[in-house]
Amino acid sequence: MSTKSSPRAPQRPRTASPNRRERATDLRAAATAATPTFKPIHTRRTFEEICERIREQLALGVLKPGDKLPAERELAQQLGVSRNVLREALRSLEMAGVLRLQKGVKGGAFIQQGDTRRMNEVMRDMLSLGTISVRELSEARVHVLDLVVQLACANARRADLDALEANIERTELATKEGRLLDRVECSREFYKLLAASTGNKVIAMIVDSVTEIHMRFVYAKVASSGVAMARLAEKRRQFLAALSERDVALASRLLRSHLESVQRMLEQDPGAMSLHVALADVQPGMRR
Amino acid sequence: MSTKSSPRAPQRPRTASPNRRERATDLRAAATAATPTFKPIHTRRTFEEICERIREQLALGVLKPGDKLPAERELAQQLGVSRNVLREALRSLEMAGVLRLQKGVKGGAFIQQGDTRRMNEVMRDMLSLGTISVRELSEARVHVLDLVVQLACANARRADLDALEANIERTELATKEGRLLDRVECSREFYKLLAASTGNKVIAMIVDSVTEIHMRFVYAKVASSGVAMARLAEKRRQFLAALSERDVALASRLLRSHLESVQRMLEQDPGAMSLHVALADVQPGMRR
DNA sequence: TTCCATTGAATGGGTGATCCATTTAATAAT
DNA sequence: ATTATTAAATGGATCACCCATTCAATGGAA
Numbered sequence: 226m227s228t229k230s231s232p233r234a235p236q237r238p239r240t241a242s243p244n245r246r247e248r249a250t251d252l253r254a255a256a257t258a259a260t261p262t263f264k265p266i267h268t269r270r271t272f273e274e275i276c277e278r279i280r281e282q283l284a285l286g287v288l289k290p291g292d293k294l295p296a297e298r299e300l301a302q303q304l305g306v307s308r309n310v311l312r313e314a315l316r317s318l319e320m321a322g323v324l325r326l327q328k329g330v331k332g333g334a335f336i337q338q339g340d341t342r343r344m345n346e347v348m349r350d351m352l353s354l355g356t357i358s359v360r361e362l363s364e365a366r367v368h369v370l371d372l373v374v375q376l377a378c379a380n381a382r383r384a385d386l387d388a389l390e391a392n393i394e395r396t397e398l399a400t401k402e403g404r405l406l407d408r409v410e411c412s413r414e415f416y417k418l419l420a421a422s423t424g425n426k427v428i429a430m431i432v433d434s435v436t437e438i439h440m441r442f443v444y445a446k447v448a449s450s451g452v453a454m455a456r457l458a459e460k461r462r463q464f465l466a467a468l469s470e471r472d473v474a475l476a477s478r479l480l481r482s483h484l485e486s487v488q489r490m491l492e493q494d495p496g497a498m499s500l501h502v503a504l505a506d507v508q509p510g511m512r513r
Numbered sequence: 514m515s516t517k518s519s520p521r522a523p524q525r526p527r528t529a530s531p532n533r534r535e536r537a538t539d540l541r542a543a544a545t546a547a548t549p550t551f552k553p554i555h556t557r558r559t560f561e562e563i564c565e566r567i568r569e570q571l572a573l574g575v576l577k578p579g580d581k582l583p584a585e586r587e588l589a590q591q592l593g594v595s596r597n598v599l600r601e602a603l604r605s606l607e608m609a610g611v612l613r614l615q616k617g618v619k620g621g622a623f624i625q626q627g628d629t630r631r632m633n634e635v636m637r638d639m640l641s642l643g644t645i646s647v648r649e650l651s652e653a654r655v656h657v658l659d660l661v662v663q664l665a666c667a668n669a670r671r672a673d674l675d676a677l678e679a680n681i682e683r684t685e686l687a688t689k690e691g692r693l694l695d696r697v698e699c700s701r702e703f704y705k706l707l708a709a710s711t712g713n714k715v716i717a718m719i720v721d722s723v724t725e726i727h728m729r730f731v732y733a734k735v736a737s738s739g740v741a742m743a744r745l746a747e748k749r750r751q752f753l754a755a756l757s758e759r760d761v762a763l764a765s766r767l768l769r770s771h772l773e774s775v776q777r778m779l780e781q782d783p784g785a786m787s788l789h790v791a792l793a794d795v796q797p798g799m800r801r
Numbered sequence: 802t803t804c805c806a807t808t809g810a811a812t813g814g815g816t817g818a819t820c821c822a823t824t825t826a827a828t829a830a831t
Numbered sequence: 832a833t834t835a836t837t838a839a840a841t842g843g844a845t846c847a848c849c850c851a852t853t854c855a856a857t858g859g860a861a
Contacts, residue, residue, distance in 0.1 A: 270814070272604060283641040284792035290642055296841060307816045309597050312842085313604040316560060320605040323638055329824025330840040339644025344635050348715075350611055353571040354578055356627025357714045365715035368660055376656065426645045427636075427653035431719055504572035558843070584812060595845045600813085617853025618811040 271306055275314035283323070283336070294324075294334040341426065344434040352438060353504060359442075366435040367484055370416075373432055374480055376423035378473045385422035389465050392418055397458040405447050408457065413440040415461065441503040446491055449502075454487060559594055563602035566592075571611065571624070582612070582622040629714065632722040640726060641792060647730075654723040655772055658704075661720055662768055664711035666761045673710035677753050680706055685746040693735050696745065701728040703749065729791040734779055737790075742775060 282288040294300055297315070301308040315334055318324045322340035327333060351357045377385075392415050399408040413436065420432035446452065460483055467476035570576040582588055585603070589596040603622055606612045610628035615621060639645045665673075680703050687696040701724065708720035734740065748771055755764035 272814090276608070280638070280641065281793065283638075285789045298841085309600075309817085310815060312597075313601055313815095315842095316601040317605050317608040320564070320609065321634070321638060323642070326842065327824090328822075328842045330838095331825060332823080332841050334842090337642070339639040339642035341639065341644060343638075344632065346609070347632050347635060350568070350571075350609060350631075351627040351629065351714075351718070353568065354611070354625070354627035356629065357718070361713045361715045365713055365719075368664065368716070369657075372656055372660055425649045425653055427639075427649045427723065428656070430639070430645070431653075435715065501573050505569065560843090586812085597846090598844060601844095603813095614813065615853090616813045616851075618809095619854060620812050620852080622813090 271310050272314040272317065275304060275306070275311060276317055279314070279318060280323070288336050290336050290338045292336045294336075296333055341430045341433065344430050345437045348434045348438050349504060352500065359500065362435055362438055363488065366432075366439055367481065369428075369432055369435065370419075370480060370484065371477055373420055373423055373428065374468070374477045375473055376425065376428065377419055377468060378471045378476060380424040381422040381468060382424075385418065386465065386469055388418050389415065389422070389461075389468075393458055393461045393465065396461060400453075400458055405451065405453050406444065408453070409440060409444050409447055412443065412457075413437070416440075438503075442491055443487070445499075445503045450494070452490060454490065559598050560602040560605065563592060563594070563599060564605055567602070567606060568611070576624050578624050578626045580624045582624075584621055629718045629721065630725075632718050633725045636722045636726050637792060640788065647788065650723055650726055651776065654720075654727055655769065657716075657720055657723065658707075658768060658772065659765055661708055661711055661716065662756070662765045663761055664713065664716065665707055665756060666759045666764060668712040669710040669756060670712075673706065674753065674757055676706050677703065677710070677749075677756075681746055681749045681753065684749060688741075688746055693739065693741050694732065696741070697728060697732050697735055700731065700745075701725070704728075726791075730779055731775070733787075733791045738782070740778060742778065 279288070279294070288294075294315075295303065297308055297311060301311040304311065315324060315326060319326055319334075322337060322343045325335045325337045327335060348357075348362070352359070352362065392411060396408055396411040396415070399405075399411055416436040417429075417433055420429040420436070423429060460479065464476055464479045464483070467479060567576070567582075576582075582603075583591065585596055585599060589599040592599065603612060603614060607614055607622075610625060610631040612622045613625045615623060636645075636650070640647070640650065680699060684696055684699040684703070687693075687699055704724040705717075705721055708717040708724070711717060748767065752764055752767045752771070755767060
């Protein structure tokens with residue numbers, strides 16, 4: 226990949242022999258050449274260009290989930306970049322949930338079905354960085370869940386209601402056996418099922434992301450203090466009954482009241498409710 | 514960084530001299546050593562470990578926006594990894610909006626204030642990958658905007674209303690001068706301002722992300738067919754008046770009716786409304 | 802003194818060669 | 832037929848460079 230002769234790689238014929246630096250930048254040659262007076266504030270870097278090109282192919286429908294990109298060595302050569310910088314791009318896309326990299330012969334970079342959990346990470350980062358506050362997140366959650374109840378009442382199907390019913394049974398069992406943290410896990414799942422019952426994956430994704438963070442706080446609280454929401458399964462059953470009856474007003478009222486009591490639980494002894502404790506590490510079932 | 518003596522780097526003393534491979538993996542040594550029977554499905558890779566560690570420092574509050582990480586060469590040495598793999602991690606974090614990499618002496622990796630636009634990219638990818646549909650996105654937008662109206666009526670401050678007023682004036686000007694695409698840009702800004710007036714950045718972030726996608730479709734439609742929503746500024750003024758009066762019912766009704774007419778506009782000649790056209794490339798003001 | 806050009810070091814951006822570990826298909830041995 | 836063995840392809844990681852940009856320090860000119 227250089228004008229200097231490589232000791233091992235066979236000398237590939239080239240129509241022109243641009244130097245290394247020039248080839249590295251010619252991905253963006255046209256763009257920079259078109260701006261004679263003003264140079265861009267922030268020079269476009271190679272890996273950004275690569276990411277964008279792959280995303281472009283995706284948006285264009287040329288690349289679809291399940292497709293495989295050429296092998297790193299080959300794709301790097303096609304793009305005229307080093308393998309290292311190509312890997313930076315692939316890594317970024319992998320973190321974005323767009324690709325999955327798989328080793329071995331018959332391995333490669335495969336376009337994935339979108340990973341909706343990615344939004345969780347966005348929320349987590351925003352919270353870590355102080356861009357959003359816990360208060361804003363809680364408030365948003367209450368409002369969005371209110372919306373979810375409306376949509377769930379309108380759209381929930383039998384299978385959704387059954388799944389919620391099964392979840393409540395697991396919650397009861399965990400309660401009886403005193404597995405408090407498992408019960409938190411059940412709660413997380415409950416909201417996930419509820420969100421799914423709206424039939425709208427965008428809404429569901431949003432709800433899941435705020436719920437995931439919220440549950441970290443609940444988990445941390447329960448783990449540290451051992452408190453437990455009283456009559457949880459019972460309240461859930463009442464709510465599910467209202468949902469089954471498509472009674473938006475009642476379901477909405479029940480959920481809101483429950484959310485408020487949870488909030489009170491979290492806010493007592495506020496010193497213990499550290500952002501850092503809740504976010505610090507991954508908890509069971511909350512991977513990523 | 515190797516047991517083989519480097520020709521230039523001074524030989525650093527080591528208590529043990531593990532080979533290169535071992536050092537590369539010892540970040541996760543404890544984890545793998547603790548599972549004698551079952552090996553993990555998906556071996557943890559170095560860059561993932563690095564990303565997680567940095568995020569951990571972030572969640573712990575050890576790293577805050579504005580802080581600078583050690584230089585690549587030094588940090589790589591501290592972590593016992595190669596500079597290349599460290600860069601893969603930094604790249605991923607940069608794409609995630611957590612870091613900003615800056616060249617030159619006094620440059621480095623700086624922790625950023627969170628970039629809320631990141632959620633836009635998530636939405637865009639989900640749409641590209643077919644994980645969510647345009648219908649779901651539109652539906653979610655209607656519902657979420659309904660929520661926004663409620664919150665805006667409750668929380669909008671004078672400055673928010675003034676900003677909306679100024680935006681409407683720009684819209685009028687663009688209309689008079691026939692700058693249709695600029696008017697689309699005004700619309701995008703309008704919803705952004707409206708979302709901000711809720712006073713909740715989580716809600717605002719969500720609204721912005723769905724609006725950004727929606728506006729790509731509007732942009733593509735206007736650019737291709739030259740159609741223009743009639744009496745746009747006028748409708749906006751009516752809405753703003755209702756908002757100023759804190760009249761949730763009226764504001765909500767006005768907005769919903771407007772959204773429906775926009776939807777009708779988009780859906781006429783559905784063949785032209787290609788997902789690919791709308792998502793394919795970056796448009797003015799819609800960077801990222 | 803003040804101002805501006807020069808220089809040099811630090812830093813991110815990028816390259817190419819090389820090795821390791823994993824996976825899988827082809828092949829050989831049983 | 833079944834089971835080891837082998838070989839090739841691929842991602843994972845490293846090393847040693849080089850380039851381009853930035854900025855503080857330096858030093859000479861006004």
